[in-house]
Amino acid sequence: MAVEALTPRPSSAKEASPGRAWWIEPALTVICYSAFVIYATWSVFDQVNVVYAPYVSPFFSTWLGFGLLKIPIIGILLPILAVIPLGLRGSCYYYRKSYFRSFFWDPPACAIQELKRGRYRGETRFPWVLNNYHRYFLLLSLVVIVFLWVDVVRAFIYQGHFFVGLGSLVMLVNVILLGLYTFTCHSFRYLMGGRIDRFSKARAGGLWQRATMTLNRLNPQHGAWAWYSMFSVALTDVYIRLLMAGVIHEPRVIF
Numbered sequence: 001m002a003v004e005a006l007t008p009r010p011s012s013a014k015e016a017s018p019g020r021a022w023w024i025e026p027a028l029t030v031i032c033y034s035a036f037v038i039y040a041t042w043s044v045f046d047q048v049n050v051v052y053a054p055y056v057s058p059f060f061s062t063w064l065g066f067g068l069l070k071i072p073i074i075g076i077l078l079p080i081l082a083v084i085p086l087g088l089r090g091s092c093y094y095y096r097k098s099y100f101r102s103f104f105w106d107p108p109a110c111a112i113q114e115l116k117r118g119r120y121r122g123e124t125r126f127p128w129v130l131n132n133y134h135r136y137f138l139l140l141s142l143v144v145i146v147f148l149w150v151d152v153v154r155a156f157i158y159q160g161h162f163f164v165g166l167g168s169l170v171m172l173v174n175v176i177l178l179g180l181y182t183f184t185c186h187s188f189r190y191l192m193g194g195r196i197d198r199f200s201k202a203r204a205g206g207l208w209q210r211a212t213m214t215l216n217r218l219n220p221q222h223g224a225w226a227w228y229s230m231f232s233v234a235l236t237d238v239y240i241r242l243l244m245a246g247v248i249h250e251p252r253v254i255f
């Protein structure tokens with residue numbers, strides 16, 4: 001008989017980790033996620049276009065036809081488009097684990113008993129049923145990444161010249177972190193090869209296999225990229241706002 005079957009699961013985190021500051025991680029998670037959501041919501045609804053040539057905040061990317069469409073990007077449209085990154089993160093497998101543990105304490109860790117045992121219906125009921133749309137949020141987010149890369153390229157061009165400012169580098173780091181978060185997604189791994197039963201029989205099977213193996217190696221860091229990219233999005237927005245307000249002046253080199 002398995003030893004685990006005879007060992008009762010602790011009913012609380014305190015019982016599972018006696019004498020340890022077990023609450024620090026969930027408390028920090030709640031603080032950081034709440035701060036990010038509040039800040040992002042404020043930024044999107046602030047009615048200020050966060051643009052400081054040639055930079056544009058990731059919250060206000062050149063969503064609208066690479067700047068060719070002259071329609072207001074604030075107002076109703078931007079909050080609607082903000083649903084894409086919000087939907088991706090809200091339904092992300094890493095974030096699910098994280099907010100179930102820290103916000104709902106249900107359970108606070110995998111070794112601890114569930115609080116509402118027997119009442120959880122998985123992703124068959126609202127709102128958790130929305131998590132099933134994760135793959136669609138991913139597909140839309142891949143389009144967003146393209147737009148963000150265009151913003152980064154434009155951040156290195158000023159008045160027709162190649163240019164490097166601290167903001168160009170900030171935006172570059174941000175899009176790299178966002179890319180690492182997006183491309184280590186479980187759904188992306190499925191898209192790249194997880195859906196294939198036998199690589200030897202699939203067209204370009206070797207290619208799909210290599211892509212899958214690479215993503216398998218990167219995937220365990222998905223949670224870390226989720227955190228880094230969340231901070232980098234907010235900090236990029238803050239940085240550009242500070243430039244706009246004249247609070248800081250950055251080093252720039254124009255070639």
Ligand code: FES
Pocket residue numbers: 088089091092093094095134138181182184185186187188222
């Ligand atoms: S973005 Fe986290 S699992 Fe897809």
